[in-house]
Amino acid sequence: MNSLDIILLVLAVALGAIGVYSGYLFGQQRSQLRYQEAQLRHEEQMRQAAEAAESRLLQMQEEQRKALQDARDETAKIRSSLENDARERRDEVRRQEQRIQQKEESLERKSEAMERRERGLNQRAQELDTLRAGVEAMREQRINELEHVANMSADEARAELLALVEDDTRRIAAQRAREIEAVAREEADARAREIITLAIQRCASDQVSDVTVSVVPLPNDEMKGRIIGREGRNIRALEGATGVDLIIDDTPDTVILSGFDPVRREVARIALTKLILDGRIHPARIEEVVAKARQEVDLSILEEGERACMEANITNLPVELVKLIGRLHFRTSYGQNVLNHSIEVSVLAATMAHELGADVNVCKMAGLLHDLGKAIDQEVEGPHALISGEIARRFNRSPKVVHAIVAHHATEAEPQSLEAAIVQAADAISAARPGARRETIDLYIKRLEALESIANSFRGVEKSFAIQAGREVRIIVRPEEVDEAAAGQLARDIARRIEESMDYPGQIRVCVVRETRVVDYAK
Numbered sequence: 001m002n003s004l005d006i007i008l009l010v011l012a013v014a015l016g017a018i019g020v021y022s023g024y025l026f027g028q029q030r031s032q033l034r035y036q037e038a039q040l041r042h043e044e045q046m047r048q049a050a051e052a053a054e055s056r057l058l059q060m061q062e063e064q065r066k067a068l069q070d071a072r073d074e075t076a077k078i079r080s081s082l083e084n085d086a087r088e089r090r091d092e093v094r095r096q097e098q099r100i101q102q103k104e105e106s107l108e109r110k111s112e113a114m115e116r117r118e119r120g121l122n123q124r125a126q127e128l129d130t131l132r133a134g135v136e137a138m139r140e141q142r143i144n145e146l147e148h149v150a151n152m153s154a155d156e157a158r159a160e161l162l163a164l165v166e167d168d169t170r171r172i173a174a175q176r177a178r179e180i181e182a183v184a185r186e187e188a189d190a191r192a193r194e195i196i197t198l199a200i201q202r203c204a205s206d207q208v209s210d211v212t213v214s215v216v217p218l219p220n221d222e223m224k225g226r227i228i229g230r231e232g233r234n235i236r237a238l239e240g241a242t243g244v245d246l247i248i249d250d251t252p253d254t255v256i257l258s259g260f261d262p263v264r265r266e267v268a269r270i271a272l273t274k275l276i277l278d279g280r281i282h283p284a285r286i287e288e289v290v291a292k293a294r295q296e297v298d299l300s301i302l303e304e305g306e307r308a309c310m311e312a313n314i315t316n317l318p319v320e321l322v323k324l325i326g327r328l329h330f331r332t333s334y335g336q337n338v339l340n341h342s343i344e345v346s347v348l349a350a351t352m353a354h355e356l357g358a359d360v361n362v363c364k365m366a367g368l369l370h371d372l373g374k375a376i377d378q379e380v381e382g383p384h385a386l387i388s389g390e391i392a393r394r395f396n397r398s399p400k401v402v403h404a405i406v407a408h409h410a411t412e413a414e415p416q417s418l419e420a421a422i423v424q425a426a427d428a429i430s431a432a433r434p435g436a437r438r439e440t441i442d443l444y445i446k447r448l449e450a451l452e453s454i455a456n457s458f459r460g461v462e463k464s465f466a467i468q469a470g471r472e473v474r475i476i477v478r479p480e481e482v483d484e485a486a487a488g489q490l491a492r493d494i495a496r497r498i499e500e501s502m503d504y505p506g507q508i509r510v511c512v513v514r515e516t517r518v519v520d521y522a523k
Contacts, residue, residue: 464476472509
């Protein structure tokens with residue numbers, strides 16, 4: 001390697017060293033510039049943060065100043081309000097003190113006036129005592145003089161005066177009661193007549209009721225022998241199967257069925273009629289026909305019960321209860337069919353209950369069931385009203401329905417509700433209307449005699465006459481024993497006695513006649 005190369009190498013190394021150092025110096029210079037720039041940015045940020053903090057501090061100071069001012073304003077308002085309240089209270093206390101002072105002054109004046117009045121009253125009381133003592137002395141003197149003149153003591157005069165006043169008062173009270181009763185009777189009769197007429201018009205049932213047939217016609221008298229059978233075996237078989245007695249006597253072409261149970265009589269009638277038409281009459285055939293007749297009657301009982309419930313507009317009754325109702329179709333009372341009577345009572349009671357504002361359902365149900373005991377009165381002892389009530393209670397009818405049923409004759413219980421009174425009235429209307437019932441001549445005569453006997457048992461009655469088929473009893477009284485006031489009371493007493501001691505359909509009119517005759521002679 002020559003010197004030139006060495007020089008060039010040295011120069012190259014020197015230039016490289018110079019470049020490296022220059023680069024180092026440049027890097028140092030750039031680093032220092034970047035540091036200065038960063039420091040400047042930091043200072044700028046610090047300055048901005050200081051400015052923001054100072055601005056926030058100023059804002060907070062301003063807010064604090066405003067809040068302090070608001071608090072001062074609110075405090076001033078509260079102080080002003082408190083001062084106003086205190087001022088008003090002081091004024092109110094001052095006014096109350098003035099009123100109290102005025103009241104005290106008024107009370108003092110009143111107390112003084114009361115004291116003056118009390119002194120005056122005490123003085124007047126002393127004067128009145130003195131006058132009373134003088135008046136008492138004068139009264140005793142006058143009484144003594146009156147007793148001496150009248151030759152009668154004060155007690156005797158008082159008793160006589162009381163007797164006169166009592167007679168006058170009784171006469172005036174009887175007259176007033178008669179006037180009130182007349183007005184009430186007119187109004188009540190008009191209203192009752194309107195309601196009953198409306199109920200009867202809506203009911204519109206037949207005048208004549210069906211009667212269960214107990215007589216079976218025969219085509220000829222030879223049939224009687226066939227019914228009796230050899231040595232009476234046919235008639236014994238028929239009576240044993242039906243529980244009804246057959247009466248075969250001299251009556252031509254007729255067999256009479258005798259028994260207390262109307263359903264059994266109907267079974268026997270149907271069976272005997274079929275046997276007569278069929279012509280084959282022997283014990284085996286009798287049992288077969290009676291069984292079929294019993295099925296027909298059971299079906300008829302159910303159908304009649306359903307018909308009755310439908311006509312009475314009653315639904316959802318148990319089947320057993322419907323069958324008991326249907327049994328009434330074969331029961332009669334005084335010739336009146338009990339089932340038709342029950343339907344009629346139900347319709348009448350429901351109509352009257354609607355007009356009077358009573359419970360229609362209770363009246364309707366009680367009217368249909370009120371005679372239900374007559375369906376089993378051959379099997380159970382006791383009044384039919386109690387039996388009917390017990391059946392209704394057993395089938396979970398309401399207590400109001402049970403009471404209306406038991407009280408429909410007013411003999412087992414008095415009506416305690418409007419519904420019970422309505423059912424009782426409907427029963428009387430249905431039983432008492434013309435053609436509803438038949439009555440034997442013996443019972444008719446006994447009822448008339450009982451009416452006249454009750455009327456004749458009262459003091460002052462001269463004669464009595466039961467007229468209009470027992471619907472009215474006319475009473476002739478002795479005028480010297482019964483005055484006009486007592487005549488009204490006598491009519492009421494006789495009516496009450498009839499209600500308590502007799503059973504009768506409808507109502508009975510009690511008419512008291514008092515006649516005064518004055519006779520004189522011209523000479």
